[in-house]
Amino acid sequence: MTSRSIVLAAVEQPPLELPVALPRIAAAEFARRRAALCEAVGTDWIAVYGDREHFANIAFLCGFDPRFEEALLLLAEDRALLAVGNEGAVYAELAAHGVEIVLCPSLSLMGQDRRRGQTVPALLRSAGIQKGDSVGVVGWKTVAPEEWESPTPAIAAPAFFVDALRDAAGDPELVTDATGALMSSAGGLRAGNGADQLAAFEWAAARASACVARITTSARPGLTELDAVAAMGYAGEPLSAHVMFASGPEVAIGLRSPTDRPLELGDAVTTAVGFWGGLSARAGLLAHGPEDLSAESEGYLEQMAVPYWRAIATWYETVRIGVGGAEIQGAVEEALAGAFAPALNPGHLIHLDEWLDSPVYPGSTETLVSGMALQCDIIPDTTRPGWAANCEDTVAVADEALRAELSGRHPEAWSRVLARRRFLEEHLGIAIADELLPLSSTPARFSPFWLSPGFALVYAS
Structure with a gap:
């Protein structure tokens, strides 16, 4: 040199x-992104986790960024369902594009009212996830094989989401990590x-x-x-x-x-x-x-x-x-x-x-x-x-x-x-x-x- x-x-x-x-992203572009993710992952369902720190995947797919609380975006070929907590429910009406908004108070902060809405397991059932369905989970990062020792695949999302998804699918092996399809520098959307x-x-x-x-x-x-x-x-x-x-x-x-x-x-x-x-x-x-x-x-x-x-x-x-x-x-x-x-x-x-x-x-x-x-x-x-x-x-x-x-x-x-x-x-x-x-x-x-x-x-x- x-x-x-x-x-x-x-x-x-x-x-x-x-x-x-500020340049805006059109609703049609969010829909295109969701469809592209479903095609890339190829599972019956995709579950995208988000919270205040790990907001970008959900925001990329529908425009909503979780504030204070967690959120879960469920995608299938003809469904886009956004589960939010008590405070997110109001903000989602403003920010989210092209998704059905569902209240899930378990995503709210501790001590808040849980009487309205659905629990996480009930949410998954009502969405239509059935025994035998495959689910790709998008967390906040991928975990390389050399970083992990358990036979159960590592998924960087809270256990209470992943466990509920495994229960809903009926077989833990049907729930896989799909994070790379969005976030990988080598071909992620x-x-x-x-x-x-x-x-x-x-x-x-x-x-x-x-x-x-x-x-x-x-x-x-x-x-x-x-x-x-x-x-x-x-x-x-x-x-x-x-x-x-x-x-x-x-x-x-x-x-x-x-x-x-x-x-x-x-x-x-x-x-x-x-x-x-x-x-x-x-x-x-x-x-x-x-x-x-x-x-x-x-x-x-x-x-x-x-x-x-x-x-x-x-x-x-x-x-x-x-x-x-x-x-x-x-x-x-x-x-x-x-x-x-x-x-x-x-x-x-x-x-x-x-x-x-x-x-x-x-x-x-x-x-x-x-x-x-x-x-x-x-x-x-x-x-x-x-x-x-x-x-x-x-x-x-x-x-x-x-x-x-x-x-x-x-x-x-x-x-x-x-x-x-x-x-x-x-x-x-x-x-x-x-x-x-x-x-x-x-x-x-x-x-x-x-x-x-x-x-x-x-x-x-």
Whole structure:
């Protein structure tokens, strides 16, 4: 690999244009998705589990996301039945499309009235599940054979659902795991997205990245972490992850929420904001430049920030339709040149939930296909005390036909995507494939020193 020179240069912040109207998914599209899932799984029934954390599968199939409670979506060739708890029953009337809504108070919070509606076993009987019927269960993840020792197949859904389904079918072997049909990066229905879904993800990614940019440019010594995060301008967008901020000695715990800790000059800092379909994260130092750093932080720019951004730029230049996950993994590792390694997969699929699955891992035989939405997500596996680096954003890959559909149906989103492509190529010097669509407002823009937000790492011209 030819090593190009990387410099810290003056780079204007791209326009943080906020899309207002959220693109909607049509009822006909939800129906198409349900039919495609039934065809892919091939069982008599499909039972899709959901709760507040694991909402995305049900939301993908009918538009309803469980809040406070659990939910169960039952699908057959001519049925779509959504079982919800007491509070979900009202919300489902507004949010769900093309399904019959049934009250099942066992899905409600503890202590609430159970006198109306049906129990889970009664629900399954009334839906029509009979002895001898096969049932494919969609939980919240798949469990690989090497992770499991019991002869009974592992299904990542609560036992009281799975047990009731096994009782209804009359034979435990008739109840199988169908999660991969929705969630697998190798052919799962949610791994590929149409134009409307990508436009909705662009809405989320643009707004999330703008929030992160406002946090990083507003953070100052003397402010608390909570003060810094307040600058994000949260407007109530549905979150895919907790808002994160950490500083100082706890910066390595990047998942934690902001506290009242006052920020100090030279602190390592990290933050992340994720909405349904897009997440952005940044980490660096709360400093104007190397002159503000303590002795323990010397060498940060050359030894941490530059190798890290080289890996980010390499990722953008490698991602394209047809590229293998192993090739992306290898390119990132080569770009890092032994400085450190990725702690997790250097890239993964994103959807309504922050992490769907990943085709990127050592030895992967999977390839990227049109319609995938991905996170450029490279987390260093090790760092010195007082150092931090992160530059995570959302992209998609789309073939010529999908790009034409996106530009025709969502011209404003398409205009923003084209502006971001120009930013990557003209301001950062990153050469990208025609099919790579940046969905975040600040793709690959990495300012390692937060108090000098007008400067970012770029390839020297």
